[in-house]
Structures are given as structure tokens and as C-alpha cells.
Amino acid sequence: MAAVEYRTQGHVAILTINRPEARNAVNGDVARGIEEGIDRLEDDTDLWLGVITGVPPVFCAGADLKEINAGNGASLSTKKGGFGGITKRDRTKPIIAAVDGPALAGGTEVVLSCDLVVASTTATFGIPEVKRSLVAGAGGLFRLGRKIPFNVAMECALTGDPITAERAYGFGLVNELVEPGTALEAALKLAGRIEANAPVAVRASRKVVLEATHASDEVGWSLSDAGMAEAVSSEDFKEGLTAFIEKRPPNWTGR
Numbered sequence: 001m002a003a004v005e006y007r008t009q010g011h012v013a014i015l016t017i018n019r020p021e022a023r024n025a026v027n028g029d030v031a032r033g034i035e036e037g038i039d040r041l042e043d044d045t046d047l048w049l050g051v052i053t054g055v056p057p058v059f060c061a062g063a064d065l066k067e068i069n070a071g072n073g074a075s076l077s078t079k080k081g082g083f084g085g086i087t088k089r090d091r092t093k094p095i096i097a098a099v100d101g102p103a104l105a106g107g108t109e110v111v112l113s114c115d116l117v118v119a120s121t122t123a124t125f126g127i128p129e130v131k132r133s134l135v136a137g138a139g140g141l142f143r144l145g146r147k148i149p150f151n152v153a154m155e156c157a158l159t160g161d162p163i164t165a166e167r168a169y170g171f172g173l174v175n176e177l178v179e180p181g182t183a184l185e186a187a188l189k190l191a192g193r194i195e196a197n198a199p200v201a202v203r204a205s206r207k208v209v210l211e212a213t214h215a216s217d218e219v220g221w222s223l224s225d226a227g228m229a230e231a232v233s234s235e236d237f238k239e240g241l242t243a244f245i246e247k248r249p250p251n252w253t254g255r
Helices: 028-043 065-069 106-112 128-132 140-147 150-159 165-171 183-195 199-212 217-232 236-245
Strands: 004-009 012-017 049-054 095-099 102-104 116-120 124-126 176-178
Touching: 004 028, 012 028, 012 183, 028 049, 049 183, 095 106, 095 183, 102 106, 106 124, 106 140, 116 165, 116 183, 124 165, 128 150, 140 150, 165 176, 176 183, 199 217, 199 236
Parallel strands: 012 049, 049 095, 095 116, 102 124, 116 176
Antiparallel strands: 004 012
């Protein structure tokens, strides 16, 4: 059985970490599976966004410490994607994290690599590496403070203690908080709201938000202009206007 299961639903790719016996910890198979899944998402013009989840009751417990202890730590990263095949990945299409249960250490860093987060009330988030004489080296130490208040991120980094899904939702790390067992279902509904929009415009908008939010206005204007130029030069641009005038849902091609 694959360590990462891959399936599609409409224009959405769904990647599921499938190592429940190891709390969905990242080993080499998981890292390669996530990278390969993102490759398929990026390369398939009929796929517009993705969802990543884990077989409950845990989203992902982070790095497989048995692999690290055995000297196989390098296998937990890929050349293109970094840790878990995702934390350093350069990509164009949105990915939603659907979190049912704990997402700790590298699991939180996988979540922080995604664009949106849907979590059930059983979820927890944290970077407990200091408890094992490690540091959160896959982006957690600088990405967490971009998502939640600085002092709370510092608290997480120095104590290693997790925060609840409710607290994470209050800070804005989690977009939607749902009942246990329904995170994937809710994430797919959120994906449907994105899927209803023009794919080229979605990708261009994502790029501007990521690259310009913490940049100067000059950079923001430049990226926004480039994003607009990309959107209006797409095949879907005319379809969006025509559908509006004809009062019907648009039929996007993604081109």
C-alpha cells in the first residue's frame, strides 16, 4: 500500500498520508509520495488545486525519528521539495491542508507549506523539536510567526508546547474549524469554492499574495500588473465576461 495515496475529484488532487501505524510520520516513502503527487498536480492542466490530509486519527507526527536515529534523515527530504517533499517546493497551484488530529513538528511545517487550512477540533499544532534537542528546521521557526502573533510563535518555539485547533483558528492559522472526522469533507467544499473560479486568475492571485504581502508597494503594484496581464491574456478571460453577460456559470478551461 502506498505511503501517500493519490486520487482526484473533479479538478482537485487529493494526497493522503497513509502510515497510521507510525502516526503518519514522514519517512522517505512519504516524502517521495508527496513530491510525486505535487508533480502530478502541477503537470496536469485538468487539475487546478490540491488537498493534503492524513489517515486519522493523526494528520502527521512529523519526521520519523526512527529513520533519523538510523542515519536515514536525508531521505525525509527531496531535492525539489525539501522536507516531506513540500516545505521548499516551488509550485503554482493552491493546496489546502485538511487536518484531523495532531499536526506536530514536521506535521505543522507541512501545514505551514499549504495555502489554506481546514482543521477539526481534534487538531493540534506545534513545533516541539526543542524537547528532543532539535530545531524546527523545515520552515516552522520563520513561517509560524507569519501566520500567528509573534509572541505566540515564540512561545511555541521555546516551550515546544502545542496549541489547540480552537486557539489556532482564533489566531487565523486555521481558515475553517469543523467537527472531528469532517476536515477532508470541509476542505473539499472549500476547494469547490476555489474551483468555481478561473484557474489562471487563481494562480496569478496566489502568486501576488505570497510575494507581495510583506514587500513594498512598488513590488506589489508590479506583481499585480503582471498578474492582471496574465489573467486577461488567458483563454478563460473572454469566457468569464461572456458568462457574466449571459447570466450563466462560466465553463473554465484552465488556459
